[in-house]
Amino acid sequence: MTSLLPAGLVANAVVSASSANLGPGFDSLGLALHLCDEIVLETTESGLTVHVEGEGADQVPLGPEHLVVRAVERGLQAAGVRAGGLVVRCRNAIPHSRGLGSSAAAVVGGLAAVNGLVAQTDSAPLSEAQLIQLSSEFEGHPDNAAAAVLGGAVVSWIARGGDGPQYSAVPLRLHPDIRLFCAIPEERSLTAETRVLLPSRVSHEDATFNVSRAALLVVALTERPDLLMAATEDVLHQPQRAPAMPRSAEYLRLLRRHNVASTLSGAGPSLIALTTEQELPSVATEFGAANGFTVTAMTAGEGVRWSPGVTVPG
Numbered sequence: 001m002t003s004l005l006p007a008g009l010v011a012n013a014v015v016s017a018s019s020a021n022l023g024p025g026f027d028s029l030g031l032a033l034h035l036c037d038e039i040v041l042e043t044t045e046s047g048l049t050v051h052v053e054g055e056g057a058d059q060v061p062l063g064p065e066h067l068v069v070r071a072v073e074r075g076l077q078a079a080g081v082r083a084g085g086l087v088v089r090c091r092n093a094i095p096h097s098r099g100l101g102s103s104a105a106a107v108v109g110g111l112a113a114v115n116g117l118v119a120q121t122d123s124a125p126l127s128e129a130q131l132i133q134l135s136s137e138f139e140g141h142p143d144n145a146a147a148a149v150l151g152g153a154v155v156s157w158i159a160r161g162g163d164g165p166q167y168s169a170v171p172l173r174l175h176p177d178i179r180l181f182c183a184i185p186e187e188r189s190l191t192a193e194t195r196v197l198l199p200s201r202v203s204h205e206d207a208t209f210n211v212s213r214a215a216l217l218v219v220a221l222t223e224r225p226d227l228l229m230a231a232t233e234d235v236l237h238q239p240q241r242a243p244a245m246p247r248s249a250e251y252l253r254l255l256r257r258h259n260v261a262s263t264l265s266g267a268g269p270s271l272i273a274l275t276t277e278q279e280l281p282s283v284a285t286e287f288g289a290a291n292g293f294t295v296t297a298m299t300a301g302e303g304v305r306w307s308p309g310v311t312v313p314g
Contacts, residue, residue, distance in 0.1 A: 002082045003123065005043045011116025011308050012040040015109035016301025017094040018101035018147035019182070019272040022221075023232035023263035024213035030147035030154050031174075031272070032301030033100065033182060037092045039068055039109040041117060044085035054092035055102070067103060067138075071110030074134055078111075078126060079118045097188035099266035104144035107135045112149075112306040120308050129168070131304070132156075136167035144266065151303030153221050172218065174300055175225050181273040181280055182265065186292040189245055189269045197240045206235045225276050228261035232274070238264050245269040247291050255284050 017035040021027070037054075050062040050069060060066060064073075068090055076082055094102045111134055115125035126134070128149060135145035142156035146169030156169035213233050220231035241264065242249035248269040255262035255273055258281045262273040271293075273280060280295065288295040 002077075002080050003121070005076075005081050005083045005117060005121065007043050007045045007084060009043040009117050009120050009308075010040065011113050011120070011306065012038060013109045013112035013116060013304055013306040014038050015105045015112065015148050015304045016151060018104060018144045018301070019099070019263075019265040019270075020101065020141075020143035020147070021234075021237065021263065021266060022217060022272070022274075023234040023238070024210045024236070025143070025155075025217060026210070026234075026237055027141040027143055028156055029214065029217060030101075030143035030156065031180075032147040032151045032154075032303070033180065033272075034299045034301045035094055035100070035182075036301065037090065037094050037102075037105050037109055039106075039113045040089040040091075041072065041113045042087040042089075043083045043117065044087060046085040048085060049087045050090070051088070052090045052092065054090075055094060056092055056096045059096070067106040068110040071107040071135070071138065072114055074138075075111040075114030075126060076117075078130060078134060079114060079123050081118060081121065081123055083117075095184055095270075098184055099189065099264060099268045099270045100182075100184070101144035101148060101266065104135060104139055104148050107138045108145055108148040108304050111135055112304045116306045116308050119306075128303075132169055133167050137165075142167040142169055147301075149304055152300045155218065172222050175222055177276045178221065178225050178228075178274055179276065179278065180298045180300065181275070181295060182298050183251060183271040183273070183288050183293040183295045185248060185269050185294075187245070187247070187269055189267060197244060198237055199240070202236060210234060210236050221274075225274075228274050229256070229259060232261045232263050234263065237267075241268055247293075251284075251287060251291065251293065254287055255280070258284060260284065
């Protein structure tokens with residue numbers, strides 16, 4: 001039996017972008033980035049109204065098929081409540097279809113905003129574990145979703161069981177000397193389109209290579225940034241995706257030639273660089289500017305924040 005939320009409740013959530021895989025950690029390692037979307041919910045007597053500002057404003061659907069709306073409905077169901085109607089306002093800063101976790105942010109933000117509504121009732125908000133599980137069910141893998149929920153760097157995994165996949169994650173303490181740079185191109189790419197480029201089988205040799213690098217990357221991210229170049233090597237997905245995004249692949253090769261530990265961000269075409277230097281080499285910034293990339297220094301993003309009302313600090 002679900003309870004009906006009263007009209008007039010307002011809540012919001014602020015959620016970070018994310019970079020998944022980080023090279024060898026395919027579908028497992030993720031890193032939140034300080035580039036945020038905000039979602040504001042208001043309960044009404046009936047109906048659905050969706051407003052979108054910023055990224056994707058003229059491209060996303062404005063009805064029940066909108067990803068945030070779908071996440072809100074799932075969150076309400078999980079919390080054991082329902083709304084007669086909703087006004088959903090999205091203020092988007094995370095670029096869409098660039099490998100920066102915009103879909104994960106939409107789902108995590110929608111679920112977390114439900115917590116802001118539920119906190120104004122006698123019902124219990126969704127826990128972090130529930131947020132990770134529910135958002136990962138939308139994504140099919142937990143790396144972006146877990147980073148958006150927890151913030152910072154995360155290791156995530158999937159347990160297979162009779163009740164379906166169970167998604168879990170733990171945070172990592174990112175070494176304070178590591179600096180992040182994100183290179184975002186004008187072109188777009190869809191994860192579903194680049195996943196079909198990946199082989200269904202890999203050799204033991206390639207699997208061993210990536211397992212060793214993923215394990216090393218945990219050490220590099222937390223204790224030994226000097227190991228980042230070796231730790232971000234990958235043979236399972238980046239070489240296979242390179243033909244679909246030649247400029248990103250060329251940029252990635254250039255950065256690594258200049259000893260900058262860099263990877264595709266998720267499925268691309270954005271890149272993420274992890275370095276202990278204050279700036280990227282000038283040749284790298286010049287290449288980016290000449291080839292349509294916006295290169296920005298970033299800090300790690302916080303975990304999702306939700307609140308009753310319309311203001312979340314930070």
